[in-house]
Amino acid sequence: STAAEKKRWTLNDFDIGKPLGRGKFGHVYFSREKKSNHIVALKVLFKSQLKQSQVEHQLRREVEIQSHLRHPNILRLYGYFYDQKRVYLILEYAAKGELYKELQKCKYFSERRAATYVASLARALIYCHGKHVIHRDIKPENLLVGAQGELKIADFGWSVHTFNRRRTMCGTLDYLPPEMVESVEHDANVDIWSLGVLCYEFLYGVPPFEAKEHSDTYRRIIQVDLKFPPKPIVSSAAKDLISQMLVKDSSQRLPLHKLLEHPWIVQYADPSG
Numbered sequence: 533s534t535a536a537e538k539k540r541w542t543l544n545d546f547d548i549g550k551p552l553g554r555g556k557f558g559h560v561y562f563s564r565e566k567k568s569n570h571i572v573a574l575k576v577l578f579k580s581q582l583k584q585s586q587v588e589h590q591l592r593r594e595v596e597i598q599s600h601l602r603h604p605n606i607l608r609l610y611g612y613f614y615d616q617k618r619v620y621l622i623l624e625y626a627a628k629g630e631l632y633k634e635l636q637k638c639k640y641f642s643e644r645r646a647a648t649y650v651a652s653l654a655r656a657l658i659y660c661h662g663k664h665v666i667h668r669d670i671k672p673e674n675l676l677v678g679a680q681g682e683l684k685i686a687d688f689g690w691s692v693h694t695f696n697r698r699r700t701m702c703g704t705l706d707y708l709p710p711e712m713v714e715s716v717e718h719d720a721n722v723d724i725w726s727l728g729v730l731c732y733e734f735l736y737g738v739p740p741f742e743a744k745e746h747s748d749t750y751r752r753i754i755q756v757d758l759k760f761p762p763k764p765i766v767s768s769a770a771k772d773l774i775s776q777m778l779v780k781d782s783s784q785r786l787p788l789h790k791l792l793e794h795p796w797i798v799q800y801a802d803p804s805g
């Protein structure tokens with residue numbers, strides 16, 4: 533690990549700039565480390581809220597997991613520090629912000645853009661799974677965009693080392709695969725399901741199992757009630773890929789390395805990523 537991990541940081545080491553966003557547990561600020569002039573995003577979390585929501589162990593696990601991850605499509609967590617009331621996460625700054633805002637703005641993405649994002653995410657997940665880390669919370673809200681338009685997976689607050697698989701329910705319903713909705717044992721294949729849900733949402737602008745009531749979303753997920761709307765027009769190659777990822781039996785889902793060889797990815801994804 534680099535010097536950044538070892539140093540004892542304090543708030544005085546940073547110039548704090550504009551707020552970038554408001555999360556449930558606190559705000560994120562555009563910031564600059566004074567000595568190096570390095571731009572970072574500083575996430576400020578209130579200890580009181582962490583304690584109240586009993587997520588301290590999750591936060592510790594995230595910092596531990598993230599300190600070992602180095603990948604162009606994974607947002608870096610350089611380090612953390614705390615004071616009396618707050619915990620501060622020192623994060624890589626993603627200059628183009630949150631992907632879901634971009635998705636809301638243009639409703640849905642072109643096949644080229646969707647395939648390029650899906651390929652980047654698959655490479656990042658292959659890297660994570662290679663280190664026995666599953667993210668478990670892949671959704672547009674946890675995806676950020678770097679200065680060159682590259683995708684960054686953020687917020688490993690729900691990730692785990694697969695040695696100690698958890699049964700805790702986590703994240704929004706839309707992205708949960710059947711085995712997590714039925715809260716049975718789950719493995720790295722949960723991220724393949726979520727990537728399939730994400731690919732569908734990139735192309736259609738809505739997640740595949742969306743429903744008014746939670747109970748309806750549950751049922752649609754467990755039954756894999758997958759339908760492709762007539763509009764927008766989407767290639768059959770894309771539908772084929774999504775259908776191979778949204779499979780109830782997690783062992784039958786298309787493995788991530790096979791995804792990178794799928795005709796839709798080969799045809800549409802930008803090799804630059």
Ligand SMILES: O=C(O)Cn1ncc2ncnc(NCCc3cnc(NC(=O)Nc4cccc(Cl)c4)s3)c21
Pocket residue numbers: 552553554555557560561573575577587588590591594607621623624625626627628629630676686687688689
């Ligand atoms: O600020 C925005 O809304 C958008 N934005 N725009 C640009 C930008 N550049 C970098 N980061 C941003 N946001 C922070 C992304 C995160 C990364 N890692 C996290 N981890 C976490 O929150 N963990 C955590 C919290 C509370 C409890 C527990 Cl258990 C775990 S949040 C940015």
